[in-house]
Amino acid sequence: MWTQFGKLRLHPNLFVFLVGPPGVGKTVALNPMGEILRKSGAVTIAPNDITKQGLLDALAKSTKGVMHNERPFDYSFLALHIAELSNFMSKYDDALAGLLTDLFDCPPVNEEQKRGQGDKSVVINNPGISFVIGTATQNLGNTIAEEMWSSGFMARVIMVYSADKIIPLNMFEEVDVEEKVRDELECGLRRVGEFKGPLMWLPQAQALLQAFRTSGDADAPLHNRLTHYVTRRWMHLAKLCMVAALSDERMVVGPEDFHLAHSWLLSAEADMPEIFKDMVSHADGQIHEELKNWMFNAHLRSNRKPIPAGLLYAFLAPKIASHTIPNIIAVAEAAGYISRVAGTEPGPNAYYVPGPHGNDRITNRGVL
Numbered sequence: 075m076w077t078q079f080g081k082l083r084l085h086p087n088l089f090v091f092l093v094g095p096p097g098v099g100k101t102v103a104l105n106p107m108g109e110i111l112r113k114s115g116a117v118t119i120a121p122n123d124i125t126k127q128g129l130l131d132a133l134a135k136s137t138k139g140v141m142h143n144e145r146p147f148d149y150s151f152l153a154l155h156i157a158e159l160s161n162f163m164s165k166y167d168d169a170l171a172g173l174l175t176d177l178f179d180c181p182p183v184n185e186e187q188k189r190g191q192g193d194k195s196v197v198i199n200n201p202g203i204s205f206v207i208g209t210a211t212q213n214l215g216n217t218i219a220e221e222m223w224s225s226g227f228m229a230r231v232i233m234v235y236s237a238d239k240i241i242p243l244n245m246f247e248e249v250d251v252e253e254k255v256r257d258e259l260e261c262g263l264r265r266v267g268e269f270k271g272p273l274m275w276l277p278q279a280q281a282l283l284q285a286f287r288t289s290g291d292a293d294a295p296l297h298n299r300l301t302h303y304v305t306r307r308w309m310h311l312a313k314l315c316m317v318a319a320l321s322d323e324r325m326v327v328g329p330e331d332f333h334l335a336h337s338w339l340l341s342a343e344a345d346m347p348e349i350f351k352d353m354v355s356h357a358d359g360q361i362h363e364e365l366k367n368w369m370f371n372a373h374l375r376s377n378r379k380p381i382p383a384g385l386l387y388a389f390l391a392p393k394i395a396s397h398t399i400p401n402i403i404a405v406a407e408a409a410g411y412i413s414r415v416a417g418t419e420p421g422p423n424a425y426y427v428p429g430p431h432g433n434d435r436i437t438n439r440g441v442l
Contacts, residue, residue, distance in 0.1 A: 075325070076180070077273045077316060084309065085180040086273070086316035087151075087204040089231045091159070093211055093349050095395075099240050100208030101157040107206070108155040114260040116267030120152040120203070122161055126169045130186055133177075133201050140270055147270070149200035159209035159217055166217055171227040177203045178230045211235075211395075215353030220299075229302035232310055235345040237352070237397040266320050273316050278329040283312060286336070295343040297350055311339050352395035361394060361402055366411040373427040380415045380424035 076085045092100045112119055118136035121128065129152075137150045156162045163170065176184065180202035185195055209217075218228060275283075287308040294304045314335035319327045368389050372381050383403070390399050406412050407425075415424040 114263035116263040120154040154205035211352035223299035383423040
């Protein structure tokens with residue numbers, strides 16, 4: 075399946091990272107998906123621990139032949155789902171990342187010479203791959219070096235971030251996908267797996283995508299590491315539009331598919347900058363020391379007036395992930411670095427520096 079954009083042929087395959095701190099449920103989301111996909115038989119599942127050559131070997135074994143326009147058509151496609159990035163790429167692998175970058179575009183052919191076999195050339199027709207990989211935020215930062223964020227590989231990855239921990243009401247209760255829903259998903263995947271040929275776009279959907287591409291990325295996520303991702307936003311959106319249509323078992327992309335796909339993209343992009351804050355390797359002790367020093371100076375500059383909590387958030391926001399800020403402030407308060415102004419709850423909090431250089435008797439009306 076593909077869409078033709080001028081000379082560019084785009085396929086509905088995606089590269090997705092599920093990113094977040096440990097314990098937020100990445101594996102819980104990935105495992106049922108992998109089980110359903112495997113049972114459906116709609117696509118060949120790639121092995122988890124794989125090298126560049128191993129990936130090429132798996133691609134070659136996945137080759138299928140179909141008839142399209144009364145002509146034989148060979149293609150090779152893999153799906154990859156991994157609960158933790160370190161199991162797939164323990165350190166950044168230039169050769170593997172380069173191959174994945176090439177396969178993202180589903181080229182007409184991949185040709186590699188296999189060493190040790192008489193330099194035999196192996197030709198793979200119409201290869202491609204989709205993947206969804208879970209990764210702890212810090213591990214992502216350790217694997218993808220600073221300079222690699224400008225690479226073609228990371229520009230092709232959609233990152234979905236969450237720091238929300240889901241705690242079940244009853245940890246002993248077995249939770250499973252309803253059998254009926256599971257069967258419907260498996261059957262739907264099988265049907266979609268039989269689709270072949272080009273996806274058509276209704277004129278309204280074409281106009282919406284064209285307007286998005288020429289809008290200047292006004293709503294794009296802002297971070298220097300996302301610069302090259304932003305240049306390919308329209309491509310990610312086009313692929314998501316095709317996915318939206320296929321999820322409804324249609325080979326025609328309509329305006330409703332654009333709007334649904336656009337909501338998916340914006341939802342993911344809204345939290346992307348949080349990933350890089352969560353990567354920052356500040357020890358908690360260093361953060362507390364910085365907060366203590368900043369608070370002391372800010373308190374003096376304000377003539378020992380209460381400091382609104384909003385200013386503490388503004389100081390900490392560039393340094394750490396937003397979901398960790400309340401905990402940092404709570405620890406600083408418990409350690410006696412700062413104190414909450416009496417009477418500021420349940421309204422907006424304010425803080426002061428206790429002790430001989432600060433004030434120990436402050437209310438929401440000021441210094442006593």
